[in-house]
Amino acid sequence: MRPSLMKQVEELRGVNSVKIKEASEQGKKVVGTYCVFSPHEIAMAADAIPVTLCGTKEEPIAAAEEKLPRNLCPLIKSSYGFAVTDTCPYFYFSDVLLAETTCDGKKKMYELMGEIKPMHVMNLPQQGEGEENLKFWETEMKRFKSFLEESFDRKITDEDLKAAIKLGNRERQVMKDLHELNRVKPAPLSGKDMMMAQWLKGFNVDKEAGIHLIEDLITETRDMIKEGKSPYTTETPRILLTGVPIGAGSEKVLEILEESGASVVALENCTGYKGLDRMIDEEKEPMKAISEKYLSTPCSCMTPNNSRLDLLSRLAKDYQVDGVVDLTWQACHTYNIESYQVGKFVKEELKMPFIQIETDYSNSDRGQIKVRVEAFLEQIQGEY
Amino acid sequence: MQTLSMGIDIGSVATKGVLLNQDHEILDKVLLPTGWSPKKTGEAVYRLILEKKRLMADSTLDPRSSMNPRVVVTGYGRVVTDFATKAVTEITCHGKGAQILHPKTRTVIDIGGQDSKVIHLSEKGKVLDFLMNDKCAAGTGRFMEVMSTSLGVEVGELSALAEGYKARKINNMCTVFAESEVISLLAEGAAKGEIARGIINSTAQKAAVMLKRMGIQEEVFLTGGVSQSPLFRKALEEELNISVYFRQEAQFVGALGAAAIGLDIKG
Ligand code: SF4
Ligand code: SF4
Numbered sequence: 001m002r003p004s005l006m007k008q009v010e011e012l013r014g015v016n017s018v019k020i021k022e023a024s025e026q027g028k029k030v031v032g033t034y035c036v037f038s039p040h041e042i043a044m045a046a047d048a049i050p051v052t053l054c055g056t057k058e059e060p061i062a063a064a065e066e067k068l069p070r071n072l073c074p075l076i077k078s079s080y081g082f083a084v085t086d087t088c089p090y091f092y093f094s095d096v097l098l099a100e101t102t103c104d105g106k107k108k109m110y111e112l113m114g115e116i117k118p119m120h121v122m123n124l125p126q127q128g129e130g131e132e133n134l135k136f137w138e139t140e141m142k143r144f145k146s147f148l149e150e151s152f153d154r155k156i157t158d159e160d161l162k163a164a165i166k167l168g169n170r171e172r173q174v175m176k177d178l179h180e181l182n183r184v185k186p187a188p189l190s191g192k193d194m195m196m197a198q199w200l201k202g203f204n205v206d207k208e209a210g211i212h213l214i215e216d217l218i219t220e221t222r223d224m225i226k227e228g229k230s231p232y233t234t235e236t237p238r239i240l241l242t243g244v245p246i247g248a249g250s251e252k253v254l255e256i257l258e259e260s261g262a263s264v265v266a267l268e269n270c271t272g273y274k275g276l277d278r279m280i281d282e283e284k285e286p287m288k289a290i291s292e293k294y295l296s297t298p299c300s301c302m303t304p305n306n307s308r309l310d311l312l313s314r315l316a317k318d319y320q321v322d323g324v325v326d327l328t329w330q331a332c333h334t335y336n337i338e339s340y341q342v343g344k345f346v347k348e349e350l351k352m353p354f355i356q357i358e359t360d361y362s363n364s365d366r367g368q369i370k371v372r373v374e375a376f377l378e379q380i381q382g383e384y
Numbered sequence: 385m386q387t388l389s390m391g392i393d394i395g396s397v398a399t400k401g402v403l404l405n406q407d408h409e410i411l412d413k414v415l416l417p418t419g420w421s422p423k424k425t426g427e428a429v430y431r432l433i434l435e436k437k438r439l440m441a442d443s444t445l446d447p448r449s450s451m452n453p454r455v456v457v458t459g460y461g462r463v464v465t466d467f468a469t470k471a472v473t474e475i476t477c478h479g480k481g482a483q484i485l486h487p488k489t490r491t492v493i494d495i496g497g498q499d500s501k502v503i504h505l506s507e508k509g510k511v512l513d514f515l516m517n518d519k520c521a522a523g524t525g526r527f528m529e530v531m532s533t534s535l536g537v538e539v540g541e542l543s544a545l546a547e548g549y550k551a552r553k554i555n556n557m558c559t560v561f562a563e564s565e566v567i568s569l570l571a572e573g574a575a576k577g578e579i580a581r582g583i584i585n586s587t588a589q590k591a592a593v594m595l596k597r598m599g600i601q602e603e604v605f606l607t608g609g610v611s612q613s614p615l616f617r618k619a620l621e622e623e624l625n626i627s628v629y630f631r632q633e634a635q636f637v638g639a640l641g642a643a644a645i646g647l648d649i650k651g
Contacts, residue, residue, distance in 0.1 A: 347513065354513075367460070368518050375475035379511045384476050384645045 001231045003220045006193050008213060012200045013248075017089040019205040023049060024093040029152050032094030032117075034079055035102055036245075036270040037124055037297055039141060039290050041280065043098070044164035044207075045156045046148045052202025053097075054088035055079030057249030058361040067112060073332045074361040075245065076105045083113050090203065091117075096151055098144065100124045102301040103334050120147045128295050128302045138291040145287070161286035167207055169279045174214045175201055176276040181221050182265045183319050186232035188224045191241065191254050191264025199247040199271045232263040237380045240315055242268035242308075242342065243327035243356075244335050250361050253327050253369060260373050266319040268312060269327070274298060277311060300334035308338075309345050316350050323353040323380045325373075330360045353380050388453035390433060391481075391642025393474065394418060394426045394461025397497035397525075397609075400636050401429035403437065403453065404643040408484055412436060413636055422461030430455065430467060454646040458638050460498075472645055474638050475503060475514050481641030482605045483509025485631055490601035493591055493620075493628075494637070495608035497525040500591060502598045515598050521559040523590030525609050530559050531583040534566045535576050542580050543613035549577030554586040562586070581615065588619035595624065602626060607634040 024030055029048035033040065040050035060081025061074060067084075068077055082088040097119040099110040110121060122140045125133040145156055175198060182189055189197075197214065204210035224230070239262045241254060246269060257264055267273055278296055281289040298308035316324065324346045328335040339356045346354040355376045359365055378384065388411070393400045395418060403412040414432050418425050454469045462471040482489045483505055492503040499518035506512055521527045525539070531554075532539040552574050556562040562583075569579050587610065595604070604626065610616045611634040621628050633640075 365519075368516075371460070371473055371475070371518075372516055375473040375511070375514060375516075378473060378476045379514070382510050384472065384480055384510070384648060 001188075001224065001229045002190070002193065003188075003217055003224060005213065005217045005220050006196075009193075009197050009200060009217065012210070012213070013203055016203045016205045020049065020051065020090060020093045023205060029096075030090070030094045031148070032091055032097045033099075034106070035100055036275040037100045037102065037122075037294055037299070038098050039144065039294055041161065041164040041168045041290055042141065042145050042148060042156070044167060045145075045160035046152050046154055047160075048095075048148065048152060049205055050098075051090045051094070051205070053079065053091050053094070054082040056199075056245075056247035056361075057082075060085045060087060061361065068109065071331050072109075073103075073105050073244075073329045074250070075329055075332075076109050078250075078361065080109050080113055083116055096120060096148075098122070102299065103332070105331070118151070120144055124301070125295070126301070126303055128297070128305070128307065134291060134295055137295045138288060141287055141291050141294075158286055161290070162282070165280045165282055165286060165289065169282065171201065171204070171207055171211055172276050172279060174211050174218070176273075178214055178218055178221075179266070179273050179276060180318075181218065181225070184225050184230075185238070185320050186230040186234055186236055187238070187263050187265045188221050188230050190231050191239070191258055191262075191267065192251065194264075195246060195251060195254060195267060195272065196248065198267065198273075202271075236261065236263045237322045237377055238263050238265045238320055240264075240266045240268060240312070240319060240321040240324045241272075241327060242312060242324060243339070244329045244332060245269050245271040246327070247271055252361075252363065252366065253325070253357050253359065253373075256366065256369050256373050257325065260370065260377055262373075262377055265321065266315045268308075268315055270297070270299060273315065274311070300338045305338060309342070309349075312342070312346065313350055316346075316352065321352065323355070323376065324350070325376070326354065326356045328356060328358045330358055387647065389643045389646030390430065390453045390455045391477065391639040391644070391646060392426055392429055392455060392457045392459075392465075392468075393477065393636075393638035393642060394422045394457060394459040394464075395474075395496065395638070396460055398635070399425045399429050399459075399461070400639040401433050402636055402639040402643045403433050404640070404647065406647060408644060408647075410636075410640070413633075413639070415635065418461070422459075423464040426457060426461055426465045427467065430465075454649060456642040456646040456649075458642045469646060470649060472642060475501060475516070476511055477638045477641035477645065478607065479503050479505050479511045479641065480509050480644050481637035481639070482607065484640060484644055485633070485637065486603070486605055486629055488603045489605040489629070491595065491598070491604045492637075493595055493604060493606050495523070495525055495587070495591060495606075495610045497529075497609065500524045500594065500608070502594050504598065504601060513598065515594060517594060522557040522562075523587060523594060527559050527562070527590075528583060528587055528610065530563060531566055532580075534563050535570075535579060535583075537576075537580075539609075542584065543615050546577050546580035546584055546615055549575060549581045551581035551585045552578040554579075554582040557586070557590060584613065584616050585619045588616055588623055591620060592623035600624060600626065604628045606630045607637045609635065 031043040043050035064077040064081035
C-alpha cells in the first residue's frame with residue numbers, strides 16, 4: 001500500500017539535478033549548504049537557490065580518507081568525499097558554500113573544503129538559550145547577508161526577506177503536515193517513504209513545484225486513510241527514530257527496522273521533523289525572527305540540549321509511539337554521548353523501551369543490527 | 385499425547401538443542417560444534433534429538449507433523465533453517481531460559497564466543513532492556529581465546545593454569561595490543577599462571593563495566609562458556625561486590641529458553 005505519487009517524489013532528485021543545471025546556466029546563483037542551521041531564507045531573499053549538498057552515501061568515503069582520518073563520522077567523510085571527487089551535481093553548480101561551526105569534525109573538515117570553493121562560515125553559538133547568544137547569532141546572520149550581497153552584487157531588502165520567510169514557512173508547513181499524517185494508527189506512510197519525501201526537500205530547486213507535489217501527496221494519503229489503507233496493522237510496533245540525519249544511502253537502520261516488522265512513524269532527526277517544529281515568526285523584524293528560529297534547533301551540538309528531550313516527549317505522545325531508537329554515527333561524539341541522557345529520559349520519564357544503535361554507512365554490520373532490532377521488537381511486543 | 389517442544393541455539397561456536405515437556409522438564413540435550421555450516425549442524429541437532437527420542441515416526445522433518453515437536457531456533461543461525469516453527473532472537477531466549485533455571489534472575493550477563501550481552505528481566509522473565517557488544521572482542525570469549533593461544537593453551541585450560549597464582553595486570557583492552565602485551569610479559573619472565581589470571585581478571589573487568597552501564601539488578605545470572613571458570617566468577621564478583629549465580633548447564637540457557645517459547649506458541 002503506497003501512494004502512487006511517491007514515484008514522482010522519488011524522481012525529484014533526478015529532475016532537480018537537471019533543473020539546477022538549467023537555472024545555473026540562466027545565471028541563477030546557487031548556495032550550497034549542509035546543515036539544518038543554514039538560513040535558506042537569506043539565500044532565497046538574494047534571489048539565489050539554496051540546496052542541501054550530498055553527504056549520505058558511502059561511495060566517496062574512500063576518496064575522503066586520503067585526507068581525513070578514518071575514525072571520523074561518515075557524514076563528514078561522505079560530504080567531503082562528494083566535494084573532492086566532484087560527484088555531487090549540486091556541489092558542482094554551487095556558487096558559494098555556507099557552513100556553520102557545529103561539531104568539531106565538521107568545522108575542521110570545512111577548512112579543507114573551503115579550499116575547493118568559496119565558503120562562508122557562520123559562527124554558531126554553542127548554547128541555544130540566552131539573550132546574548134541570540135544577539136551574537138543575529139550578528140552572524142547579518143554577516144552572512146552582507147556576504148551574499150557582496151558575492152552576488154545585490155541588495156537584500158526587508159521585503160525580500162519577508163517574502164522568503166513566507167515561502168520558507170509554507171514549505172515547512174507542508175512538510176510538517178505530511179509528517180503529521182503518520183500520527184494515525186496504523187500509519188499510512190512507511191518510514192522509508194516519509195524519510196525520502198522529507199530528505200528531498202533539501203534538493204528542491206523549484207520550491208512552488210515541490211510544495212504542490214507534497215500537497216497532492218497529502219491529499220492522496222488522506223484518501224488512503226479514509227479508506228483505511230495502510231502498509232501496517234494496528235498491532236505493528238510504532239517506532240520513533242531519533243539521532244543523526246539520514247538520507248538515501250544512509251537509511252540502513254530505518255530499512256532494517258521496517259524489514260523486521262516495525263513502522264517508523266516519526267523521524268526526530270534534522271532530515272525529518274527537527275527543522276519543521278518551529279516556523280519563522282512573520283510578525284517580527286525579519287533578521288531577528290530568522291535568528292530565533294534557527295538558534296532554537298535542538299541539535300546535539302548545543303549544550304545543554306534539553307529541547308530535544310521536550311521534542312521527543314511530544315512526538316512520542318502525538319504519534320502513539322511504542323519505542324524509541326536512537327541512531328548515532330560512529331565517531332560522532334555529541335550524539336553518542338547524548339544518547340545516554342536520551343536513553344535515561346525515554347526509559348525513566350516516558351517509560352518506553354529504548355535502544356541506541358551505533359553504526360556507519362557500510363553494510364558489514366547488517367546482521368548484528370538485525371539481532372538488536374529484532375530483539376528490541378520482541379521486547380516491545382512482549383509476547384514471550 | 386503430551387506436548388513437546390525443542391529449542392535449538394545455533395551459535396557461532398556450538399549448536400545446542402534442548403527438548404522440553406509442558407512442565408519445563410528437560411528430556412534431552414545435545415551439543416555439537418557448529419562448524420562451517422550452521423544450517424547442516426542445526427538440522428543434525430534436530431534429527432539427533434528426534435531419533436534418540438524415537439519421535440520421528442514418519443521420519444519427516446516437518447514440525448507441523450503431529451508426531452514432531454515444535455521447534456524454535458535462535459542464535460546467529462536462526463535465519464538459515466527450514467524446519468523451524470519460529471525464529472526468536474538469542475536475547476529473548478536467553479532471558480526466558482535464565483528465568484526458568486533461576487526464577488529470581490533480574491540481570492543476565494552472557495559472555496559468548498563472539499559477543500557479550502546484558503539483559504534486564506521482569507519478574508515474569510520478560511526482557512525489559514538489553515545491551516549487546518559484538519563489535520569488539522574485548523570482554524568476550526574471543527578475547528580469552530586469543531590470549532590463551534598466545535600462552536600456548538586451550539581456552540578451557542586457562543582457569544586451571546591460573547589457579548594459585550596472583551594476577552599480572554593486563555592493561556590493554558584491545559585484543560591486538562593485549563596479545564603483544566602478553567608476549568612481552570612472557571619475555572620478561574612472568575609465570576604463565578600469573579598472566580592467565582590477569583587475562584581472566586581483565587575479561588571480568590570489561591564485563592563488569594558493561595553490567596554497570598546497564599545498572600545491576602539482583603540477582604545476576606552469569607551464562608556462556610566462561611561461567612564455568614571459578615576464577616572468572618570470583619573476579620566478576622569482586623568487581624561487582626555482589627554474588628553471581630551460575631549453573632553447570634549455562635551453555636544451554638538459550639536453547640532452553642527457545643524450547644520454552646515453543647510451548648507458549650498457540651496452535
Ligand atoms: S545533526 Fe546537527 S550539526 Fe548535524 S546536520 Fe543536523 S543540525 Fe547540523
Ligand atoms: S552526525 Fe555528529 S559528527 Fe557527524 S556531522 Fe552530525 S554532529 Fe557532526
